[in-house]
Amino acid sequence: MRHHLTYQYSLEAVKKYSEAELVLLLKQRDQTAYSYLYDNYSGALLSVIHNIVAEVELANDVLQEVFIKIWRQIESYDDTKGRLFTWMLNISRNASIDTVRSKGYQNSQQNQELTEVKQEAAGSTQLPIDQIGLRKVVHQLKEEYRVLVELAYFQGYTQDEIANMLGIPLGTVKTRLRNALIQLRTVIKE
Amino acid sequence: MNIEEYISSGIIESYVLGLADAQEVAELEQLKGAHPEIQAAIDSFEASLETAAFANTITPAADTKDKLMLALQDEFVDQTNIPNQQTKEAKVVTMPLKPIPAKSAKMFQYIAAASIILFVVSATLNVYFFREYTAANKQVVALLNEKNALFTDNNNIQAKYQEITNSLQLMSDTNVIKVAMKGIAGKEGNLATVFWNSKSKDVYVLANKLPKAPEGKQYQLWALVKGKPIDAGMLNDCNGVCKLKNTQQADIFAITLEKKGGSPSPDLTQLYVLGKVSS
Incomplete structure (x- = not known):
């Protein structure tokens, strides 16, 4: 509840556009609206990205990419399908997963493992992603649920792929993922 | 089907987070029309997701916004210079599914014609400006080469001048x-x-x-x-x-x-x- 109030308050202080106005102005290519969008949503979207991309610098690169995508794809946003934030959240999640799955990233991760000891000594720029945002919430779930949300939400595997990976029936994956999400919802709402 | 059970089955969260498969999405979108409480549940989960994300914001790097604004600077349209809110680029007009009255059909024809004209003009301008740009670019390269040549010449001349000055000083020395x-x-x-x-x-x-x-x-x-x-x-x-x-x-x-x-x-x-x- 405390979070909810903080959010309300912070929005009141800067509120300028309603979501509908904002979307309309963005579709008209308005710079002020875009600047407003960035100022108001970049922090929240960066936390979403950060849940998947641990390196601070890389996460900022993904954020930049996400805002370019939002700008270029705003025409395709349909407010009858959901809130603007949900739409942007899904763009952020997909861009982050693409980054983490890219070859360049995989290689850099391997190199990092080799120099991990050195990195730790030098003070790495990675934030502990288990301690922020949705990932922190997911961390509180039961192990069998946690794995499913991890694979499905943070790594972008389809339920079919997960069933194959874990060697459990698709029906079980579905049920468990649903149960995990119900729990997730309860935790988020707290 | 018991709608309350359906709503609390986790399908709403799965749908909003983009984890539902095509079949689940189709089913939900079909049920949504007949049951407003599904839409209400979706809205509610979206709102709580947004609230949770805003409770965990991370401040982006200071220069990210500047980089973005710079990258997109040519794509912004200044609203004050457009009297009737029409954007420069041809817009995609979605045709409504209801039968269109004759008068409004005429209107759409005009709009469609206008957008085609705008598109052609915009495409022509693109070609024109691209040529201008290429020509200007070539000129810049030519001027740069010329500048470098002059610079080298100048250096050579300065070196010669220095020699001559030295020689002159030497020759004019009374000793x-x-x-x-x-x-x-x-x-x-x-x-x-x-x-x-x-x-x-x-x-x-x-x-x-x-x-x-x-x-x-x-x-x-x-x-x-x-x-x-x-x-x-x-x-x-x-x-x-x-x-x-x-x-x-x-x-x-x-x-x-x-x-x-x-x-x-x-x-x-x-x-x-x-x-x-x-x-």
């Missing part, structure tokens, strides 16, 4: 004795000049007119003191005035062509120029 060495019989066309500083005893030679030394050979300066030749140094490939060895005493200066690196005593058959020091 310097100038010895003109003229070509000997048979080599009358040749001329070289020694500048000998009577205080510092520095010797400089200006090869006014000497044939280019053949491969493996070099000109050598001699100071003759009471008929005895003393090596005064080799003329290297210096431009203008060459500094040679300090020479304490000399009655006559002469230049012979010797093997590269010089000889201990002059080969007088290869004497080119000679000049007496006027006392």
Whole structure:
């Protein structure tokens, strides 16, 4: 509840556009609206990205990419399908997963493992992603649920792929993922 | 189907987070129309997701916004300059599914025609500006090359100018004795000049007119003191005035062509120029 109030308050202080106005102005290519969008949503979207991309610098690169995508794809946003934030959240999640799955990233991760000891000594720029945002919430779930949300939400595997990976029936994956999400919802709402 | 059970099955969260598969999405979107409480549940979960994300914001790097604004600066449209809210680019007009009244159909035709015209104009302008840009780019490259060439020329000229200034200073020094060495019989066309500083005893030679030394050979300066030749140094490939060895005493200066690196005593058959020091 405390979070909810903080959010309300912070929005009141800067509120300028309603979501509908904002979307309309963005579709008209308005710079002020875009600047407003960035100022108001970049922090929240960066936390979403950060849940998947641990390196601070890389996460900022993904954020930049996400805002370019939002700008270029705003025409395709349909407010009858959901809130603007949900739409942007899904763009952020997909861009982050693409980054983490890219070859360049995989290689850099391997190199990092080799120099991990050195990195730790030098003070790495990675934030502990288990301690922020949705990932922190997911961390509180039961192990069998946690794995499913991890694979499905943070790594972008389809339920079919997960069933194959874990060697459990698709029906079980579905049920468990649903149960995990119900729990997730309860935790988020707290 | 019990809608309440359906809503609390996790399908709402799965749908909003983009985890539902195509079949689940189709089913939900179909049920949504008939059951407003599904939409309400979706709205509620979206709102709580947004609230949770805003409770965990991370401040982006300070320069990210500037980079973005710079990258998109050509794509912003200044609303104040557009009187009737029409954007520059042709818009995609979604046709409504309801039958269109005749009057409004006419209107759509006009709008469609207008957007095609706008598109053609925009495409033409693109081609035009791209050509302009290419031409300007070529000009810039040409100008840059020219600038570099001029810069090199300028450097060369400055170096020459410096040499000439040095030579002039040397020649105008009152302590310097100038010895003109003229070509000997048979080599009358040749001329070289020694500048000998009577205080510092520095010797400089200006090869006014000497044939280019053949491969493996070099000109050598001699100071003759009471008929005895003393090596005064080799003329290297210096431009203008060459500094040679300090020479304490000399009655006559002469230049012979010797093997590269010089000889201990002059080969007088290869004497080119000679000049007496006027006392």
